Amino acid sequence: MCDHSKNIYKPHLATIEQIIDETHDIRTFRLVFQDEAVRESFSFRSGQFAEYSAFGAGEATFCIASSPTRQGQIECCFRAVGRVTEALRRLEVGDTIGVRGPYGNSFPIEQFYGKNLVFVAGGIALPPLRTLIWNCLDQREKFNDITIVYGARTEADLVYKHELKEWQERSDVNLVKTVDPGGDGPEWDGKVGFVPSILEAAAPASDNTIALVCGPPIMIKFTLPVLEKLGFTDEQIYTTLENRMKCGLGKCGRCNVGNVYVCKDGPVFTAGQVKAMPQEF
Amino acid sequence: MSKTITEQNLRLLVDALLKEGGRVVAPKLAETMTLYEPLATGQELDLTKLPRRSSKETFFPLCETILTFERDEAGVRVGDVDPASFPETVLLGARPCDAAAPSILDAVFSWDYNDEFYLERRRKTTIIGLACTTADDACFCTAVGLSPADTRGSDLFLTPLEGGGYACQAVTDKGKELMEKQAQFFSDAGSEKPLAPAEPAGEPLDLGKIKSWLDGNFENPLWTKIADLCVGCGACAFLCPACHCFDISDEGTEAKGCRRKHWDACGFGKFTNHASGHNPRDVQPQRYRNRIMHKFKYYDDKFGRTLCTGCGRCIRWCPVGIDIAAILQQVEAKVEVE
Numbered sequence: 375m376c377d378h379s380k381n382i383y384k385p386h387l388a389t390i391e392q393i394i395d396e397t398h399d400i401r402t403f404r405l406v407f408q409d410e411a412v413r414e415s416f417s418f419r420s421g422q423f424a425e426y427s428a429f430g431a432g433e434a435t436f437c438i439a440s441s442p443t444r445q446g447q448i449e450c451c452f453r454a455v456g457r458v459t460e461a462l463r464r465l466e467v468g469d470t471i472g473v474r475g476p477y478g479n480s481f482p483i484e485q486f487y488g489k490n491l492v493f494v495a496g497g498i499a500l501p502p503l504r505t506l507i508w509n510c511l512d513q514r515e516k517f518n519d520i521t522i523v524y525g526a527r528t529e530a531d532l533v534y535k536h537e538l539k540e541w542q543e544r545s546d547v548n549l550v551k552t553v554d555p556g557g558d559g560p561e562w563d564g565k566v567g568f569v570p571s572i573l574e575a576a577a578p579a580s581d582n583t584i585a586l587v588c589g590p591p592i593m594i595k596f597t598l599p600v601l602e603k604l605g606f607t608d609e610q611i612y613t614t615l616e617n618r619m620k621c622g623l624g625k626c627g628r629c630n631v632g633n634v635y636v637c638k639d640g641p642v643f644t645a646g647q648v649k650a651m652p653q654e655f
Numbered sequence: 656m657s658k659t660i661t662e663q664n665l666r667l668l669v670d671a672l673l674k675e676g677g678r679v680v681a682p683k684l685a686e687t688m689t690l691y692e693p694l695a696t697g698q699e700l701d702l703t704k705l706p707r708r709s710s711k712e713t714f715f716p717l718c719e720t721i722l723t724f725e726r727d728e729a730g731v732r733v734g735d736v737d738p739a740s741f742p743e744t745v746l747l748g749a750r751p752c753d754a755a756a757p758s759i760l761d762a763v764f765s766w767d768y769n770d771e772f773y774l775e776r777r778r779k780t781t782i783i784g785l786a787c788t789t790a791d792d793a794c795f796c797t798a799v800g801l802s803p804a805d806t807r808g809s810d811l812f813l814t815p816l817e818g819g820g821y822a823c824q825a826v827t828d829k830g831k832e833l834m835e836k837q838a839q840f841f842s843d844a845g846s847e848k849p850l851a852p853a854e855p856a857g858e859p860l861d862l863g864k865i866k867s868w869l870d871g872n873f874e875n876p877l878w879t880k881i882a883d884l885c886v887g888c889g890a891c892a893f894l895c896p897a898c899h900c901f902d903i904s905d906e907g908t909e910a911k912g913c914r915r916k917h918w919d920a921c922g923f924g925k926f927t928n929h930a931s932g933h934n935p936r937d938v939q940p941q942r943y944r945n946r947i948m949h950k951f952k953y954y955d956d957k958f959g960r961t962l963c964t965g966c967g968r969c970i971r972w973c974p975v976g977i978d979i980a981a982i983l984q985q986v987e988a989k990v991e992v993e
């Protein structure tokens with residue numbers, strides 16, 4: 375945790391230990407904190423986020439994409455689309471970045487023990503679920519069936535390709551991967567179609583099941599009715615909201631949706647909570 | 656504890672405080688306008704006008720460095736800014752609408768995480784409030800539950816006397832301490848009468864009623880009607896004693912620079928813009944709605960306070976004449992009708 379007594383805006387320093395190019399513009403950093411005490415004390419829960427700084431360019435907000443079950447390092451995954459993320463992209467293995475966090479609430483994983491889990495993700499929205507997926511897989515015996523429905527525009531746009539392969543090969547995970555019509559190559563061994571329709575076809579049972587949905591707003595919009603049709607209640611569905619943030623601490627005043635501060639009250643919400651908010655996100 | 660102080664002694668008090676090495680921030684004529692600024696001498700003190708900008712900068716500067724960084728072959732070094740280095744400050748001549756604002760803002764800067772940049776300045780500042788004996792058309796403190804003689808937020812409170820000089824009341828222990836320490840500038844209260852407080856126009860608003868309307872009217876044609884005028888200049892937020900939204904950005908190069916926290920405004924188009932281009936508030940009515948909602952509903956939901964002291968600056972200086980007091984009256988009237 376951060377030292378709350380002093381400068382709450384001061385980041386920990388971390389070294390980029392590994393860079394993985396997920397797609398042509400999405401990159402994973404594996405980070406190791408430089409301070410030994412921080413390395414040992416830094417703890418977080420799946421769903422929490424951090425502020426990552428490229429010194430000289432500023433800070434950007436991403437989830438912590440690795441699982442808290444994997445100690446000693448954290449991972450983030452970002453698309454280079456703005457000033458800060460472009461600057462992060464220019465950094466190399468061995469370079470230093472700043473990390474402030476962890477912030478926000480998290481997935482109530484303890485409440486999922488003994489249940490079936492259905493993860494539904496689209497495009498770059500897999501990282502916020504991937505932390506939880508590994509968290510569950512690292513304590514596999516605590517959960518029943520695990521289904522992952524993941525799609526992107528094309529095969530090349532899928533992130534964590536190496537891990538998709540691992541999940542596909544595991545007998546205790548049911549991975550359904552899909553690409554948009556026309557997005558498949560000759561080697562493609564997954565489905566073809568949009569995530570909501572593929573989910574509908576996969577038809578996971580809603581009984582004793584939690585659905586975790588992350589994706590572009592349009593995907594979420596069409597996925598929720600499918601889940602409802604499958605019998606999921608609003609309280610059985612979790613998602614994360616992404617809003618522009620600066621402080622991450624409930625002060626700078628820009629991530630609010632109505633009176634809900636995504637940085638403090640979120641980013642993890644149930645579908646019921648999201649529906650109760652003013653539709654301004 | 657109540658005393659009096661002459662105009663001349665007030666200036667001498669400033670000089671004495673400066674001599675002790677403290678900072679005195681007070682209204683002074685800065686070129687063409689009156690602003691709350693650090694004084695160099697007591698002679699600069701000018702208590703005749705409500706300063707153009709609020710006194711929030713005393714605690715929450717327009718722009719401040721929150722850390723420095725330097726990078727070389729060995730890596731990055733981050734330097735801290737130590738809030739302990741902030742000077743002891745007396746904010747003198749704060750009008751009730753300005754003096755009350757920090758006590759509202761304390762909640763946001765101290766909940767869960769303490770922003771020591773703000774809080775240390777608060778701890779090190781003594782506020783000497785000043786009653787208003789005149790009001791202009793834009794003043795509406797009485798409409799939002801304050802008054803021209805309200806001592807809330809002040810440590811000491813000055814009330815102008817009919818024959819010149821001020822009655823000085825110790826509101827807090829901190830104020831009493833200052834008064835005792837600088838006893839030579841104060842006299843025992845005599846029979847002199849205080850000037851009558853100003854009487855801003857407008858009846859007190861029923862803020863509870865307004866909030867209950869806001870609770871149920873996130874979608875309402877009113878927002879478009881009001882915000883059709885708004886040009887998104889952000890002047891209202893920058894002049895406001897209670898608006899506190901900020902941005903954080905880096906200055907310098909990747910080799911050497913600093914990170915700064917600086918004022919921002921929810922009226923600006925890019926305020927909520929995502930890197931992807933998606934903007935949850937992509938038209939002005941949504942932004943203006945957020946401004947009203949934040950002040951009269953969201954802040955209240957979270958901290959039980961209204962984020963407005965009725966100083967009237969946003970009305971006085973809005974380039975297109977948007978009048979928040981009139982909007983609140985309209986909303987209140989709607990409740991009567993509905």
